[in-house]
Amino acid sequence: MNKVYNFSAGPAMIPKDVIYQAKKELQNWKKIGCSIMEISHRSEEFIQVALEAEKDLRDLLKIPDSFKVLFCQGGARGQFSAIPMNLLNNSGTADYINSGYWSNCAFIEAKKYCTPRSIFIKKNYNEKESLLPMNQWNINKNAAYVHYCPNETIDGLSIYEEPVFKDKIIIGDFSSVILSRVINVKNYDLIYAGAQKNIGPAGITIIIIREKLIRYSSNIVPSILDYQKISENNSMFNTPPTFSWYLSGLVFKWLKKQGGLKEIEKLNQKKSDLLYKKIDDSDFYINKIDSKNRSQMNVVFHLIDPKLNEIFLKEASELGLNYLKGHSIVGGMRASIYNAMPLEGIKSLIKFMSYFENRYG
Numbered sequence: 037m038n039k040v041y042n043f044s045a046g047p048a049m050i051p052k053d054v055i056y057q058a059k060k061e062l063q064n065w066k067k068i069g070c071s072i073m074e075i076s077h078r079s080e081e082f083i084q085v086a087l088e089a090e091k092d093l094r095d096l097l098k099i100p101d102s103f104k105v106l107f108c109q110g111g112a113r114g115q116f117s118a119i120p121m122n123l124l125n126n127s128g129t130a131d132y133i134n135s136g137y138w139s140n141c142a143f144i145e146a147k148k149y150c151t152p153r154s155i156f157i158k159k160n161y162n163e164k165e166s167l168l169p170m171n172q173w174n175i176n177k178n179a180a181y182v183h184y185c186p187n188e189t190i191d192g193l194s195i196y197e198e199p200v201f202k203d204k205i206i207i208g209d210f211s212s213v214i215l216s217r218v219i220n221v222k223n224y225d226l227i228y229a230g231a232q233k234n235i236g237p238a239g240i241t242i243i244i245i246r247e248k249l250i251r252y253s254s255n256i257v258p259s260i261l262d263y264q265k266i267s268e269n270n271s272m273f274n275t276p277p278t279f280s281w282y283l284s285g286l287v288f289k290w291l292k293k294q295g296g297l298k299e300i301e302k303l304n305q306k307k308s309d310l311l312y313k314k315i316d317d318s319d320f321y322i323n324k325i326d327s328k329n330r331s332q333m334n335v336v337f338h339l340i341d342p343k344l345n346e347i348f349l350k351e352a353s354e355l356g357l358n359y360l361k362g363h364s365i366v367g368g369m370r371a372s373i374y375n376a377m378p379l380e381g382i383k384s385l386i387k388f389m390s391y392f393e394n395r396y397g
């Protein structure tokens with residue numbers, strides 16, 4: 037049996053060391069005689085885990101003191117509702133930058149609460165797909181905030197620029213890109229991400245929000261989505277997903293051990309460069325995204341002959357290269373290569389791609 041590499045888009049791979057540690061301490065966590073799942077979120081032991089997770093996340097992202105970190109539930113989609121409910125602030129509109137599937141989903145949800153504007157930034161030029169640079173985004177001056185998605189998980193498109201809009205509240209859906217590279221948190225007002233792509237198990241959603249945006253919004257915001265309520269209660273207004281919180285904390289410690297985001301960024305760059313190079317060097321595989329907008333996390337590619345898709349997937353998975361099937365709206369293949377995917381996984385995939393091309397190309 038070959039080593040198994042899981043290219044799933046999410047829930048996705050978690051570092052092997054972390055899974056091993058969780059297994060080791062599962063039955064008798066910190067000598068309390070049971071697992072961490074079985075104790076109160078208000079116990080001293082769990083509060084310690086929660087505080088450490090926040091501290092480690094703050095260290096990794098260098099989050100300034102003027103930002104709060106909230107650990108919520110409801111996933112990124114929960115935030116598609118929470119954001120307009122908390123932040124519209126009597127304004128009837130907000131700007132949603134449309135770069136692909138997920139940013140459009142956020143826009144559709146916002147229509148329940150206001151009349152948002154969708155700003156389409158996908159371009160096709162010389163048969164290459166790219167995104168308009170930020171200085172060409174046509175922001176509406178009445179917008180309560182600007183929402184965008186720096187990594188479109190399904191489309192395989194990424195925005196690497198950091199926002200520079202003066203006097204605008206900037207919100208980023210970082211679900212599939214958080215902790216993959218160095219960012220300057222100060223350039224944003226709210227960053228959110230579901231854990232199941234680049235952090236840990238599904239169930240917990242991380243919100244990094246400028247403290248001054250946390251204020252009374254309105255009586256109709258459900259309490260579990262109300263930033264003020266969540267913040268006042270240290271993210272424990274209702275029972276949090278304690279196991280996801282704990283495991284995310286282990287991943288933060290693992291990231292620190294790898295050398296933090298600078299080192300992870302280098303590795304992610306190397307991993308994605310190798311894979312895109314393999315695709316570009318061949319006439320058998322193709323990716324049509326402009327290099328400046330190619331995702332380092334979700335590498336989408338097509339076989340020139342789609343009739344070979346099924347056999348490609350079958351043979352890959354026989355070798356332990358799993359879940360490479362692209363999302364149905366894009367088709368083809370998608371290799372999601374988040375932080376937990378080791379370089380060896382990329383090398384195995386490339387080796388298989390060459391082998392497959394030699395036989396069927």
Ligand SMILES: *Cc1c(COP(=O)(O)O)cnc(C)c1O
Nearest residue numbers: 111112113114138189211212230
């Ligand atoms: C996966 C994903 C979502 C949806 O996340 P849920 O936690 O399932 O709500 C939203 N945005 C992006 C960019 C994603 O990758």
